[in-house]
Amino acid sequence: MRNFQVMNYSFENLSEKNLSFQQVFDRIAQFMKKDPKGNFRLMVGTDSQVHSTYTRFVTGIVIQREGKGAWACIRKVTIPRQMKNLHEKISYETSLTEEVVSMFTEERKDQLINIVLPHIYKGAAFTIEGHIDIGSQRRNKTRFLVREMMSRIESMGLEPKIKPEAFVASAYANRYTK
Template identity: 50%
Template structure:
């Protein structure tokens, strides 16, 4: 799995974790939102899935990256496509939660104002056909320390990842 953004290319998951930790350590006495979301686009016989990771220091900047997966399969069924997007988001949220738990705990006990909410941004909303899938997709994250967000609050899936899912080239 390789990640990129507009400045950094070919990052490993370890590099992503280090970048998130560095970003937080620059100003640890703040509130953060760490959000993950996936979007996909069908291009001929393939489907491009882009998963975005986005850390936002509330009121003071953000850092993000993308991981693309190109699958040689057409996801034409809406339920199947949204389920795949949600499962990729779930996988990434779980990995981040496991890798960042200790370092975020260490920061939390040292800084009074530090807060970091983990969010899953799901590409479903109350308008259109995806409204029928909200309960099922949000259900993926029940029992996890994660806030599941849907459109219009799910900007990492519906905007950030969407921007990168349109291009099938892996950066």
């Protein structure tokens, strides 16, 4: 008999715990409705940290109104072993990002787009980005994964971002993997 881990679909931030995805979506929509003329970036990214007996993965969701603040939350997943193979670890990070992004169904994306739609001629915008904790510089040992992981993110209709632009994965989520 196999022992499968039940995936944790609860999200949290510094002020709230045990948020369902619907509650996360509602917070994002509320944030956007405060200033529907804003330039919004919805960003999702995952980072991980290998510990002595487990590997912790943290996926961050950030809605940013450029120049006017952000709302964010995280989702933690723990794998009960050390995941040391770099390709496996980065691929799993990307899968967790894809999984959270897939919760933003076409209907949900349309709801968010419809918040800014009446204001696009006044500078309002909405983009969705997938942040991947990899880099293309020569010194970066993940550079061999850039094309594969960016293709996966693009295939979901997202704008892929890698280091140094992938701050949701490399900075925000990273802070909670320790």
